[in-house]
Amino acid sequence: xxxxxxxxxxxxxxxxxxxxxxxxxxxxxxxxxxxxxxxxxxxxxxxxxxxxxxxxxxxxxxxxxxxxxxxxxxxxxxxxxxxxxxxxxxxxxxxxxxxxxxxxxxxxxxxxxxxxxxxxxxxxxxxxxxxxxxxxxxxxxxxxxxxxxxxxxxxxxxxxxxxxxxxxxxxxxxxxxxxxxxxxxxxxxxxxxxxxxxxxxxxxxxxxxxxxxxxxxxxxxxxxxxxxxxxxxxxxxxxxxxxxxxxxxxxxxxxxxxxxxxxxxxxxxxxxxxxxxxxxxxxxxxx
Numbered sequence: 001x002x003x004x005x006x007x008x009x010x011x012x013x014x015x016x017x018x019x020x021x022x023x024x025x026x027x028x029x030x031x032x033x034x035x036x037x038x039x040x041x042x043x044x045x046x047x048x049x050x051x052x053x054x055x056x057x058x059x060x061x062x063x064x065x066x067x068x069x070x071x072x073x074x075x076x077x078x079x080x081x082x083x084x085x086x087x088x089x090x091x092x093x094x095x096x097x098x099x100x101x102x103x104x105x106x107x108x109x110x111x112x113x114x115x116x117x118x119x120x121x122x123x124x125x126x127x128x129x130x131x132x133x134x135x136x137x138x139x140x141x142x143x144x145x146x147x148x149x150x151x152x153x154x155x156x157x158x159x160x161x162x163x164x165x166x167x168x169x170x171x172x173x174x175x176x177x178x179x180x181x182x183x184x185x186x187x188x189x190x191x192x193x194x195x196x197x198x199x200x201x202x203x204x205x206x207x208x209x210x211x212x213x214x215x216x217x218x219x220x221x222x223x224x225x226x227x228x229x230x231x232x233x234x235x236x237x238x239x240x241x242x243x244x245x246x247x248x249x250x251x252x253x254x255x256x257x258x259x260x261x262x263x264x265x266x267x268x269x270x271x272x273x274x275x276x277x278x279x280x281x282x283x284x285x286x287x
Contacts, residue, residue, distance in 0.1 A: 022065050022093070024228060024229070024232060024233060025064050025065055025067055025068075026065070026067045027225055027228055027229050028067075028068075028126075028229050029067035029068040029071050030067075030071065031213060031225065031226070031229050032068075032125070032154075032213065032280065033071055033072070035211040035212075035213065035280055035282075036068075036072060036125065036154065037072065038209070038211060039152060039154075039209055039211075039282050039284060040072060040123070040152065043121065043150050043152070043284065044056070044076075044079075044121070047120050047121065047149075047150075048078060050148065051120075055078055055079070055080050055102075056078060056079050056080065056120045056121065057080050057082075057115075057117070057118075057119040057120050057121075058073060058079055058080065058081045058082070058119060058120065058121045058122070058123070059081075059082050059083075059084065059115060059119050059121075059122045059123070059141070059144070060073075060081060060082070060083040060084070060123050060125075061084060061110055061122060061123065061124045061127055061141065062084070062085060062110055062124065062125070062126075062127035062130070063083025063084060063085050063090075063091075063094060063105055064085055064087075064090050064094070065090050065093050065094055065097075066083055066090075066093065066094025066095075066097065066098040066099075066105055067098075068125060069081055069083045069094075069098065069103060069105075070094075070097075070098040070103070072123075073103065074098060074100070074103060077100075077101075077102050078102075079102060079103075080102050080103075081102065081103040081104075082104060082105070082106060082115065083103070083104070083105040083106070084105070084106055084107075084108045084110060084113050085105065085107065085108075085110075086107065086108065086109055086110060087107070088107045090105075091105045091106060091107045110127070110131060110137065111131060111132065111133065111136075111137050111140075114144070115144055118144060118145060118146040118149070119144055119145060119146065119149065120145070120146055120148075120149045120150070121149060121150050121151075121152070122141050122144065122145065122149075122150070122151045122152070123151075123152050123153075123154075124138075124141075124151070124152070124153040124154070125153070125154045126154060126155060126156070127153075128153055128155060128188060128192075128195075129155060129184040129185045129186075129188035130184050134191075134195065135195055138151070138153070138195055138196065138199070139199060139200065142199050142200075142285070142287065145287045146287070147287055148204075148286065148287065149286070149287050150284060150285065150286050150287070151196075151284075151285050151287075152282060152283070152284045152285075153192055153196075153282065153283045154280055154281070154282050155188045155189035155191075155192060155280070155281055156186070156188075156189050156278060156279075156280055156281070157186070157187050157188065157189035157190050157279065157281060158174050158175075158177065158178070158186040158187055159187055159190075160189070160210075160278060160279035160281075161174060161230065161277070161278045161279075162275075162276070162277050162278075163274070163275070163276040163277075164274070164275045164276075165271075165273075165274070167264060167267065169260045169263060169264055170231070170260075170264050172256075172260065173231060173234050173257065173260055173261065173264070174186075174231075174234075176253070176257075177234050177237060180237050180238055180241045180253075181241050181244075181245065182237075182240070182241055182244060183237045183241070189279075189280070189281035190281070192208065192281055192282075192283035193206075193208050193283060195283070196283045196285050199285060201287070203285040203286055203287065204286045204287065205284075205285070205286040206283070206284070206285045206286075207282075207283070207284045207285075208281065208282065208283055208284075209281070209282040209284070210279050210280070210281055210282075211279065211280050211282065212277050212278070212279050212280070213226075213229075213230075213277065213278050213279075213280060214226075214275070214276065214277035214278075215268075215274070215275070215276050215277075216275055217272060217273070217274075220269045220270070223268045223269055223271070223274060223276075224265060224268055224269040226268065226276055227264065227265045227268040227269075227276075228265070230276070230278050231261065231264065231265075232261065232265070234257055234261065235254070235257040235258045235260075235261040237257075238250075238253050238254040238256075238257035238258075239254045239257075239258070241253075241254070242254040
């Protein structure tokens with residue numbers, strides 16, 4: 001991973017913060033692959049069976065660096081995938097590394113993008129909490145589906161995050177993250193059902209899945225990787241907030257987040273008896 005990220009930084013001239021984001025998103029895409037495919041595989045099988053030799057059109061909303069789309073769909077050339085992201089550096093990176101004759105990435109505002117023709121599957125993985133109008137955006141993309149098409153969203157919820165032995169420091173990180181100005185809603189997952197239920201026209205089916213990610217024992221790297229995915233971003237949120245609106249309180253919070261993150265990551269890495277889990281919430285609607 002280190003060599004790839006270093007090469008990526010040279011080719012796309014991304015900042016250190018963006019290198020961190022790229023590394024974290026690569027880790028997240030890998031660690032959520034199994035639970036994503038638990039939801040996506042039956043949908044893809046149904047679509048491919050119904051379409052037979054015809055191609056399946058997919059949109060990955062908020063595709064970032066392209067890791068997720070590549071891991072979920074890259075091996076199947078019956079799938080025509082478009083990833084959309086507002087950041088041109090992310091899109092350039094994705095096209096350089098994962099672009100193919102059936103997968104491409106485009107720069108666009110998620111809340112304004114419209115495909116040239118209806119599609120069969122739209123995925124929104126950990127995206128909705130970043131949008132200005134998530135409800136309106138889901139309704140808008142709902143209209144882009146063919147009859148029988150699917151939209152799938154995944155979000156986490158910090159209140160469904162458990163660790164044993166517990167730690168007051170980790171609880172502070174989790175609870176304080178949502179109080180950071182400009183931080184996306186870390187309890188967004190609970191909103192998915194209420195967001196999908198009123199879709200017009202009404203879904204032919206609507207499913208909610210709660211699937212856990214967890215680490216039980218494992219290697220040092222596995223435990224550290226779990227911490228990085230679930231909690232590594234929190235110090236970055238605090239640091240960005242301190243940069244946007246400098247103040248003594250924001251600076252002290254950022255420093256505290258960094259110290260706790262270093263300490264807790266070390267605890268995850270060294271404690272062989274540690275149990276940690278977070279539940280991911282999926283909403284899957286069929287038009």
